[in-house]
Amino acid sequence: MALTGLTQSLISGAAAGFVYCLMASGLQLGVAATGLYNLAHGAAVVAAAYAALLSFPHLPTPLWAIPAFLVGILLALAAFPLAGALMRRGGRWGLLASLAFTLAMGLLIEAVLLLFFGASPRRLPLALSTRGLGPWPVRLAGDRALAAALSLPFLSLLDRIFVGSRLGRSLRAAGSDPDLARTYGLDPARLFLGAALLAGSAAGVAGALYPVLFVLEPHAIFPLFVSLTLTAAVGPARPLALLPMGAALGALEGASSYLLGASWRPAVFFLAFAIFLLAREGRRAWA
Numbered sequence: 001m002a003l004t005g006l007t008q009s010l011i012s013g014a015a016a017g018f019v020y021c022l023m024a025s026g027l028q029l030g031v032a033a034t035g036l037y038n039l040a041h042g043a044a045v046v047a048a049a050y051a052a053l054l055s056f057p058h059l060p061t062p063l064w065a066i067p068a069f070l071v072g073i074l075l076a077l078a079a080f081p082l083a084g085a086l087m088r089r090g091g092r093w094g095l096l097a098s099l100a101f102t103l104a105m106g107l108l109i110e111a112v113l114l115l116f117f118g119a120s121p122r123r124l125p126l127a128l129s130t131r132g133l134g135p136w137p138v139r140l141a142g143d144r145a146l147a148a149a150l151s152l153p154f155l156s157l158l159d160r161i162f163v164g165s166r167l168g169r170s171l172r173a174a175g176s177d178p179d180l181a182r183t184y185g186l187d188p189a190r191l192f193l194g195a196a197l198l199a200g201s202a203a204g205v206a207g208a209l210y211p212v213l214f215v216l217e218p219h220a221i222f223p224l225f226v227s228l229t230l231t232a233a234v235g236p237a238r239p240l241a242l243l244p245m246g247a248a249l250g251a252l253e254g255a256s257s258y259l260l261g262a263s264w265r266p267a268v269f270f271l272a273f274a275i276f277l278l279a280r281e282g283r284r285a286w287a
Helices: 002-034 041-055 063-089 091-117 142-164 166-176 178-183 188-213 221-234 239-260 262-286
Strands: none
Touching (some): 002 041, 041 063, 041 221, 063 091, 142 166, 142 239
């Protein structure tokens, strides 16, 4: 029985890891295309989640996800152009200025959410957690299965745009060598807008799925930390490269919650973050 419970926790956590990948893809695309670590990304995911929560009683499925999608894009469009201008014109302090700006923006979004919604935890009432899929006795909860099934196609679409489209090729060229990109006539301001659209759409879809899986509170530290962890682990690669690490992180979180209790979740994420960073530095040292 204990082994069955552990197996189910591993599978359930790995399914949640698909949503973790979707969260992280927005931050990762910004880093890969522009070098910008948008520290307001977690707050954008949470704000999009509240938009989904508000629209759910008034719009049919799946139209209640559209406001979340739009909120994610609008907040990314608010963050990227000014943060990009700070990076380009701030000289040696440009990166630090962009980090300070996006961090301040994230804290402001959190404060507004707390003011309007309070600190009471909420969740999207889909009633899917009581329905399971898969052979008995190991079954995947319906909300986890739905979130994973919706995350993977959108993550694949982002990957296809980033790798195969003209916009994606321009973003990757600018991310790998900004000076050479300017030589070939690529406008950094337009590329920041393109990166904002991709990153914001990822934040919006992740926000729509966030209250399906998790209890929603007006604090952005969890989605931001998940995004930073996976981005640090994978680096500025294509979005689908996040899947193995995301599933592993979700499975680790599920197993630790089962064995140690949910109160150990922050410690597990800090441990995973440290391991990923050490693994990256180790690869660099041996290269």
